[in-house]
Amino acid sequence: MDLSTRYLGLALRNPLVAAASPLSRTVEGVRRLADAGVGAVVLYSLFEEQLMREAQRNAALTEHGSQSYAESLSYFPERAAEDHGPRRYLSLLERAARVVPIPVIGSLNGVTPGGWTGHARSMQDAGAAAIELNIYFLPGDPHISGRDVEQRHLDVLARVKDAVTVPVVVKISPYFSSVAEMALRLDEAGADGLVLFNRFLQPGIDCETRTVVPDIQLSTAAESRLPLTWISLLRGRIDAALAGSGGVEDGADVVGYLLAGADVVQSASALLRHGPEYAAVLLDTLCQWMRRKEYRGVDEFRGLLAVPPGANGTSRGRDDYVSALRDADTRAYGIL
């Protein structure tokens, strides 16, 4: 069975990618994911805020330039205590890239096109096979226009593309007025790939304590429907590679993403829920399905259910919606 896949110009042994998550916080975690068979690992994200904090501390340390590094730490004890995010991250990346036989992708999470984007270069130097940019921007200010939000994405991408030579992937949210146009603009601006989609933190409310609960929930299988829709519409319409992210719970979900046209399929929640070794189960189900359907390679069926590039994606979306509602009506009449 040939699962080999090209993603961002990289040769992967299969299309299953471990999405950014706490599973990749240690070399051992990355190694377990690789041993379970994934084709590549995206490290958890390094945040713009961490990088900005480091820049401020470095500036303050320079002001105390006469002291040695150790002496300076006494002014900034938290620096010693934290083992500093960026340095720890780069060290992890370097060691992980050295010990696993698969590409390790660095992840940057931010939203402003500031100097922090230069850290993409450090990731490349530390061995990152590519950089995934998680542009996590919730425009909470009602005066920010949709066009501004889009421009931010393009600006951040441009800065990172300037800084590195490895491929750059943009992980976007589904909250654009025209997801396809945003994808096209990112493609034209040089994005080598797009991850569809990022999830925004959606805090809950604890009625008893009357507090906001900002916890991250693991996803459910239903969450794959939205990225599947957009991947099937974008396949063949842009050059950037497409990574499906969201709601992979079993091997059938991996197959679904590939049929829709994803180049690779990312998984975080399922691997957190069942352990990194669950990647082997997902891959085994993919292989069994391919055997049953008599496919020898993933390229034989990838994009089989994509909306053909010549078709009208807008009316196709509407037609599907209308027929789905009709079907729902029929079922409801059966009950009522």
Ligand SMILES: Cc1cc2nc3c(=O)[nH]c(=O)nc-3n(C[C@H](O)[C@H](O)[C@H](O)COP(=O)(O)O)c2cc1C
């Ligand atoms: C606990 C947790 C931590 C995550 N951390 C990151 C992160 O650091 N950077 C990132 O880009 N995405 C992060 N994600 C998002 C995942 O990479 C993924 O895009 C999302 O969970 C949808 O995929 P899934 O349904 O397979 O979980 C995280 C998700 C979870 C559940």
